[in-house]
Amino acid sequence: xxxxxxxxxxxxxLGGRYLNPLSIRESFRQRNILVTGASGFVGKVWLAMLLESxxxxxxxxxVLRSGKRSAQQRLDALLDDSPVFRAVLxxxxxxxMQRIRNRLRAINGDVSKPNLGIADDQLELLRKQIDLVVxxxxxxxxxxxxxxxxxxxxxxxxxxxxFVRSCRQARLLHVSTAFxxxxxxxxxxxxxxxxxxxDHPLDAKAECNWLYDSIEREEKRSSDPNTLDELxxxxxxxxxxxxxxxxxxxxxxxxxxxRLRASMSRLGHDRAQSLGWANTYTYSKSLAERLLVAQPxxxxxxxxxxxxxxxxxxxxxxxxxxxxxxxxxxxLLGTWIRRVPVGTNKIIDLIPVDYVARGLxxxxxxxxxxxHELVYQCGSSDANPxxxxxxxxxxxxxxxxxxxxRGRSWLERQVLSRWxxxxxxxxxxxxxxxxxxxxxGIGEVIxxxxxxxxxxxxxxxxxxxxxxxxxxxxxxxxEAILQIYEPFLMGASTVYECKSxxxxxxxxxxxxxxxxxxxxHGYMLDCHIPGLRKWCIHDSTDAASSVTG
Amino acid sequence: xxxxxxxxRDVSFxxxxxxxxxxxxxxxxxxxxxxxxxxxxxxxxxxxAAITVARSIKGLDGSMFGERLSHxxxxxxxxxxxxxxxxxxxxxxxxxALCDGDCEAWxxxxxxxxxxxxxxxxxxxxxxxLCATRGLxxxxxxxxxxxxxxxxxxxxxxxxxxxxxxxxxQSKGGHWIGIRNLEGDI
Numbered sequence: 001x002x003x004x005x006x007x008x009x010x011x012x013x014l015g016g017r018y019l020n021p022l023s024i025r026e027s028f029r030q031r032n033i034l035v036t037g038a039s040g041f042v043g044k045v046w047l048a049m050l051l052e053s054x055x056x057x058x059x060x061x062x063v064l065r066s067g068k069r070s071a072q073q074r075l076d077a078l079l080d081d082s083p084v085f086r087a088v089l090x091x092x093x094x095x096x097m098q099r100i101r102n103r104l105r106a107i108n109g110d111v112s113k114p115n116l117g118i119a120d121d122q123l124e125l126l127r128k129q130i131d132l133v134v135x136x137x138x139x140x141x142x143x144x145x146x147x148x149x150x151x152x153x154x155x156x157x158x159x160x161x162x163f164v165r166s167c168r169q170a171r172l173l174h175v176s177t178a179f180x181x182x183x184x185x186x187x188x189x190x191x192x193x194x195x196x197x198x199d200h201p202l203d204a205k206a207e208c209n210w211l212y213d214s215i216e217r218e219e220k221r222s223s224d225p226n227t228l229d230e231l232x233x234x235x236x237x238x239x240x241x242x243x244x245x246x247x248x249x250x251x252x253x254x255x256x257x258x259r260l261r262a263s264m265s266r267l268g269h270d271r272a273q274s275l276g277w278a279n280t281y282t283y284s285k286s287l288a289e290r291l292l293v294a295q296p297x298x299x300x301x302x303x304x305x306x307x308x309x310x311x312x313x314x315x316x317x318x319x320x321x322x323x324x325x326x327x328x329x330x331x332l333l334g335t336w337i338r339r340v341p342v343g344t345n346k347i348i349d350l351i352p353v354d355y356v357a358r359g360l361x362x363x364x365x366x367x368x369x370x371x372h373e374l375v376y377q378c379g380s381s382d383a384n385p386x387x388x389x390x391x392x393x394x395x396x397x398x399x400x401x402x403x404x405x406r407g408r409s410w411l412e413r414q415v416l417s418r419w420x421x422x423x424x425x426x427x428x429x430x431x432x433x434x435x436x437x438x439x440x441g442i443g444e445v446i447x448x449x450x451x452x453x454x455x456x457x458x459x460x461x462x463x464x465x466x467x468x469x470x471x472x473x474x475x476x477x478x479e480a481i482l483q484i485y486e487p488f489l490m491g492a493s494t495v496y497e498c499k500s501x502x503x504x505x506x507x508x509x510x511x512x513x514x515x516x517x518x519x520x521h522g523y524m525l526d527c528h529i530p531g532l533r534k535w536c537i538h539d540s541t542d543a544a545s546s547v548t549g
Numbered sequence: 550x551x552x553x554x555x556x557x558r559d560v561s562f563x564x565x566x567x568x569x570x571x572x573x574x575x576x577x578x579x580x581x582x583x584x585x586x587x588x589x590x591x592x593x594x595x596x597x598a599a600i601t602v603a604r605s606i607k608g609l610d611g612s613m614f615g616e617r618l619s620h621x622x623x624x625x626x627x628x629x630x631x632x633x634x635x636x637x638x639x640x641x642x643x644x645x646a647l648c649d650g651d652c653e654a655w656x657x658x659x660x661x662x663x664x665x666x667x668x669x670x671x672x673x674x675x676x677x678x679l680c681a682t683r684g685l686x687x688x689x690x691x692x693x694x695x696x697x698x699x700x701x702x703x704x705x706x707x708x709x710x711x712x713x714x715x716x717x718x719q720s721k722g723g724h725w726i727g728i729r730n731l732e733g734d735i
Contacts, residue, residue, distance in 0.1 A: 397633045422585045
């Protein structure tokens with residue numbers, strides 16, 4: 001007889017698996033689900049998978065912010081314009097899309113407001129009906145204004161949790177990130193830690209209070225009339241011609257706002273770094289987890305994907321959206337960059353979005369059945385690790401293939417294709433900072449001693465000087481990208497355990513989370529990098545690539 | 550030769566006319582010239598040229614030791630790079646040179662139910678990519694295979710080594726067809 005939620009860790013033949021297999025379709029049958037953040041990259045793929053492959057769900061309510069367009073208009077746009085749903089339409093035809101539309105409901109709302117910003121009449125109805133709330137909303141920006149990060153990644157989940165607790169039978173599936181573990185090396189357990197990654201005791205509530213106090217202090221300082229006066233004086237000193245005094249004050253206010261944003265971004269980043277997180281995003285996500293776990297009477301699952309990347313097969317091979325995971329660094333490897341500094345034996349944890357959607361399905365089904373664990377990590381480093389050095393090599397090879405077949409000029413086809421970026425573990429003797437200083441220096445030399453010597457050549461020399469400036473700025477940008485990605489490329493190796501997902505025996509093969517099946521060579525060369533080029537970089541030369549949709 | 554004239558079920562195809570030597574030199578040189586580092590490219594290409602000359606002088610062509618010596622320099626190259634370079638070499642150099650008539654005969658034999666064995670001294674990565682490029686289906690691939698450890702070539706060739714055509718196919722039985730690289734029909 002099956003015992004619900006009973007693990008058999010002591011029974012070696014079953015390898016710690018649950019006794020009763022999990023049927024995704026059965027678990028979701030006639031269940032009403034409320035989803036926040038469904039318009040994001042992971043949200044759309046998971047939603048399409050749920051609606052297409054699990055036909056017997058109840059209603060799926062999407063909380064969408066209404067701005068210029070209403071929530072319903074945004075939902076219509078999502079279904080009509082997104083390549084994800086266009087692929088569903090192509091597979092199942094209009095009848096399948098109609099069935100999907102019939103189950104979907106758009107709700108005007110905003111997760112950063114109490115009661116999710118939902119109107120009272122709808123709220124009552126939802127509280128009675130909802131079985132599962134999936135919170136995919138969040139701000140995926142590494143170092144944003146800390147106020148925005150706190151509102152979306154900390155306060156938002158708390159409002160969602162409040163809503164879930166006010167419902168009759170709802171449970172919460174909160175999507176976080178595996179990088180809440182910060183810079184901690186080694187194997188990362190599926191647990192919510194009490195210490196910060198820097199091994200300091202951390203009270204999440206006190207930390208939030210400190211954060212909001214700091215935000216308030218900064219805001220007060222910025223809006224202080226003395227600060228504005230100082231800015232006005234600074235503008236005057238610098239010789240900015242802003243017309244009258246009122247106009248100057250207006251410019252000073254704008255400048256103060258932009259400086260406030262920069263100081264808010266610095267505040268979050270510095271605090272995160274001091275506690276052992278890489279950036280504000282992971283810091284804010286970790287605070288949210290800690291606060292959610294402390295909530296009483298909440299049936300909760302925390303789902304932590306690693307670096308979510310292009311799809312292997314669902315909705316179609318190569319589908320990707322946005323450009324803030326490995327995109328910038330991979331694009332960089334297709335340029336004239338030769339050496340990328342990486343850590344020895346460092347593993348990069350990439351996971352295709354369709355695998356994340358499968359993992360989400362499993363975690364949600366387990367939560368609905370009451371067989372769940374608290375934390376589900378979803379990555380590849382545990383079962384099928386790919387070292388950064390191999391990832392760089394595969395990226396370089398994918399770019400090589402691209403430039404050979406689709407290079408626009410002889411230089412791209414014959415030289416750039418053979419340029420081949422390499423991962424290096426030792427610090428290069430002549431690094432990017434040296435190149436930047438050199439190009440800067442050449443620009444300066446051209447402008448100062450050289451230009452006055454050759455007044456007749458002024459326009460052409462000025463042009464050359466400007467080119468060196470542009471080059472120096474480009475190198476500085478590359479340095480900034482490498483700095484952002486340093487935690488993923490350098491340092492000690494980290495492996496994210498994915499035992500919780502492995503414990504469930506999923507009956508339906510299409511929902512099984514099996515990252516050991518990923519063939520990294522084929523994935524990087526035929527799915528991920530062509531997908532990035534087509535869907536994120538919008539490279540026109542890639543129109544005929546293998547990725548479809 | 551037609552399919553009906555063959556008496557046994559197996560057919561062995563050879564795709565290298567002189568069975569390696571000149572072609573293998575070019576293939577391995579191609580691999581060395583496309584290593585990731587510029588310095589590596591030059592040093593390995595020179596090393597490969599030196600080994601080839603030494604093999605000729607010492608009369609090691611076609612010997613197992615000679616084969617191992619030539620492939621030894623591939624050590625340290627990633628499996629991913631060897632796969633991509635193999636595909637590239639097959640697509641750009643070998644595939645255009647294969648005769649359409651030979652490929653047709655191949656397909657006809659296979660359609661008639663013959664079991665096709667492909668024998669080649671090229672690396673497996675090159676031969677399988679060549680078959681994929683020309684849409685040729687193979688039942689058995691007899692070619693040289695490199696040993697890999699953690700996706701990096703050790704430089705060792707795995708047994709059995711393919712050195713001369715006769716040794717390889719005679720022990721296997723069946724009919725032997727040499728695709729005459731690349732000009733004329735079978």
